[in-house]
Amino acid sequence: MLRQQYWILGSRNLIRKIVFSCKTCFMQSRLRSNQLMGDLPVERIQPTGPFTNSGLDYAGPFTIKFSSGRNPKLTKTYVALFLCFSTKAVYLEAVSDLTTDAFLAALRRFVSRRGRCANLYSDNGTNFQGARRCLTEMHKLVMSQQHNSIISTSLAREGINWHFIPPSAPHFGGLWEAGVKSMKFHLRRVVGSSLLTFEELSTVLSQIEAILNSRPLCSISDNDLNPLTPSHYLIGEPLTSIPEPIVEDIPQNRLTHWNLMQKMVQGFWRRWHMGYLTTLQDRKKTWDLVVIKEPNVPATKWVLARVEDVTPGADGIVRDATIRTANGTFVRPITKLALLPAN
Structure with missing residues (x-):
């Protein structure tokens, strides 16, 4: 106007x-105020071992049933997600309830299977203040002073530094939030509206974990048949890959880069076969001097004997032997015989 x-x-x-x-x-x-995206944290760009720097988040609750019978009792369960900062590898663990003991048990299983991490990052309690009704229990647990004190003491005892992201800033944990989104994406499509038991849920989570750890870390071309995945840092190949052919006998100058890596891995198996496998069971020869272990006789009175014959089983493994003593010939299991060091 x-x-x-x-x-x-x-x-x-x-x-x-x-x-x-x-x-x-x-x-x-x-x-709202916006700012230029900052540099990646140091923990994201350091070439550390898998799960050395990890993020932690809870997902749920999910409704499960106690048994597979008729009219089973329903209960709630949660999923603890650990995500590696360097490799984006995922570890999923089903947690029975929202208690400090259940969290510590899940953390111990994680450390036992993936190793102790140096830094563990998690959401701040105030990030759950605006949660819906289903997350009220989670908010109470995270905000509990007793819970935080017990967890801090346990992590300090393990040598793990526990870090919180800033209050009311869930976007600072976008790395593990994206992992939760991917986990739920597969869980909804696999489970749907079905009700699982705790054991069935644990099995499905293990399979989803294998899928997430086999995803490519970067964009791939049409000619790239073996993209880099988080599983390469865990087991050396994707968890969903098919068995690789034997390439040990092929000259090195005829191998591609990927096949050369496979040859290195197969070289470890050759060392396993030559060095370790042969030590698992010693094949005892006949005419060896042994001592017969008698349960009611002192060790100084055990009888000396010589092995005359052995009896292999159907699998070719010897489990009993014919021995000759001063009092005659007997058949004894090898668990009752001790080979003398003089042999």
């Missing part, structure tokens, strides 16, 4: 300045 009567120089910029400086208009616009 002003422009219809007056010609104002730079009217558009002037009106924008007035509008943006209006407090009422600013309150109604619901604008």
Whole structure:
């Protein structure tokens, strides 16, 4: 309307300045402050071992049943997700309830299977203040002073540094939030509306974990048949890959880069076969001197004997032997015989 009567120089910029400086208009616009994306944390770009720096988050609750019979009792369970900062490898663990003991048990299983981490990051308790009714218990647990004290003491005893992201800033934990989203994506499509038992849920979570750890870490081309995945840092190959052919006998100059890696892995198995496997069971020869272990006789009175014959089983493994003593010939299991060091 002003422009219809007056010609104002730079009217558009002037009106924008007035509008943006209006407090009422600013309150109604619901604008939030933005900032340039910061640099990645040091923990994200260091070549550390898997799960050395990890993020932790809870997902749920999920409804499960106690048994597979008719009219089973229903209960709630949760999923603890541990995510590696460097490799984005995922570890999923079903947790029976929201208690400190259940969390510590899940943490011990994680450390036992994936190793002790140096730094563990998790959400701050205030991030759950605006949660819906289903997350009320989670908010109470995280905000509990006793819970935090016990967890801090247990982590300090294990040598793990526990870090919280800033309050009311769940986007600081976007790395593990994306892991939770991916986990739920597969869980909804596999389970649907079905009710699982705790054991069945644990099995499904293990399979989902294998799928997530076999996803490519970066974009791949049509010619890239073996993309880099988190599982390469865990077991050397994707968890969902097919068995690789034997390439040990192929000259090294005829191998591709991937086959060369497989040859290195198969070289470890050759060392396992030559060095370790042969030590698992010693094949005892006949005419060896042995001592017969008698349960009711002192060790100094055990009888000396010589092995005359052995009797292999159907699998070719010797489990009993024919021995000759001063009093005659007997058959004894090898668990009753001790080979003398003089042999």
